[in-house]
Amino acid sequence: MAIRNLRYEDDEILRKKSREIEVIDDKIKELANDMMETMHKWDGLGLAGPQVGVLKRIIVIDLYEEGMQFTLINPVVVKTKGTQEVEEGCLSFPNKFGKVERPKEVTVEALDLDGKKVKIKAKDLLAQALCHEIDHLNGVLFTDKVKEGTLEIVNPNNNNDVKGKK
Numbered sequence: 001m002a003i004r005n006l007r008y009e010d011d012e013i014l015r016k017k018s019r020e021i022e023v024i025d026d027k028i029k030e031l032a033n034d035m036m037e038t039m040h041k042w043d044g045l046g047l048a049g050p051q052v053g054v055l056k057r058i059i060v061i062d063l064y065e066e067g068m069q070f071t072l073i074n075p076v077v078v079k080t081k082g083t084q085e086v087e088e089g090c091l092s093f094p095n096k097f098g099k100v101e102r103p104k105e106v107t108v109e110a111l112d113l114d115g116k117k118v119k120i121k122a123k124d125l126l127a128q129a130l131c132h133e134i135d136h137l138n139g140v141l142f143t144d145k146v147k148e149g150t151l152e153i154v155n156p157n158n159n160n161d162v163k164g165k166k
């Protein structure tokens with residue numbers, strides 16, 4: 001396992017659309033492990049392929065609760081319900097936070113690392129994290145969706161208490 005370099009806000013790779021993964025081989029498994037490790041290093045809740053410079057449809061999420069760690073291949077939102085206004089951040093924008101509107105509930109279909117189909121019914125924070133990471137696979141960033149006037153820029157010398165980074 002290894003920590004991968006993160007890509008940051010003006011990196012054009014963050015704007016590109018990721019490709020579907022056709023074969024879950026050892027390289028993809030290694031990528032998944034590295035992404036999980038990299039996310040943990042920076043205390044993130046989620047990370048998507050493009051954020052480590054890989055334009056493949058893979059995301060990792062960890063809400064640091066039992067049963068709330070996921071590695072998903074080719075995830076697709078198949079259903080949404082309701083909306084929630086939430087505070088959001090992103091590991092690619094380490095000092096920016098803002099309010100965005102996300103679905104309150106989502107159903108996501110994907111493959112796990114064994115290539116098995118999984119269906120996740122999520123609400124609240126997990127629904128938010130899934131939508132944020134799947135947006136990354138389409139080149140969409142949370143800053144595109146921030147409600148006017150809510151974007152905060154945190155002083156980099158005083159960011160020990162940042163939260164909700166994805």
Ligand code: NI
Pocket residue numbers: 089090091092132136166
């Ligand atoms: Ni993000």
